[in-house]
Amino acid sequence: MGTVINIVIAVAACYFIMRFGMKMLGGFSQPMAEPLPPGEMRKVKLNYRCDICGSEARMTMAPDEDPPAPRHCLDDMVLITPVE
Numbered sequence: 001m002g003t004v005i006n007i008v009i010a011v012a013a014c015y016f017i018m019r020f021g022m023k024m025l026g027g028f029s030q031p032m033a034e035p036l037p038p039g040e041m042r043k044v045k046l047n048y049r050c051d052i053c054g055s056e057a058r059m060t061m062a063p064d065e066d067p068p069a070p071r072h073c074l075d076d077m078v079l080i081t082p083v084e
């Protein structure tokens with residue numbers, strides 16, 4: 001019984017380490033997007049919150065209406081729907 005639980009914990013730990021490692025690598029290898037000229041930017045009103053530290057940010061301009069979430073504390077921020 002104890003062995004099975006140990007294996008499960010080991011596999012889970014391995015999985016999280018791999019995931020975190022891949023995320024780090026992905027972040028480093030991703031080329032920075034070239035900024036678009038202002039005329040091609042869309043006006044958006046998106047609120048994001050960092051689940052880890054609670055910071056909130058508003059995105060007002062983006063290359064498209066459904067931009068990828070900004071990052072904070074090494075993780076993607078969560079899109080929160082505006083109250084208004």
Ligand SMILES: [Zn+2]
Pocket residue numbers: 050051052053054055072073
């Ligand atoms: Zn944060």
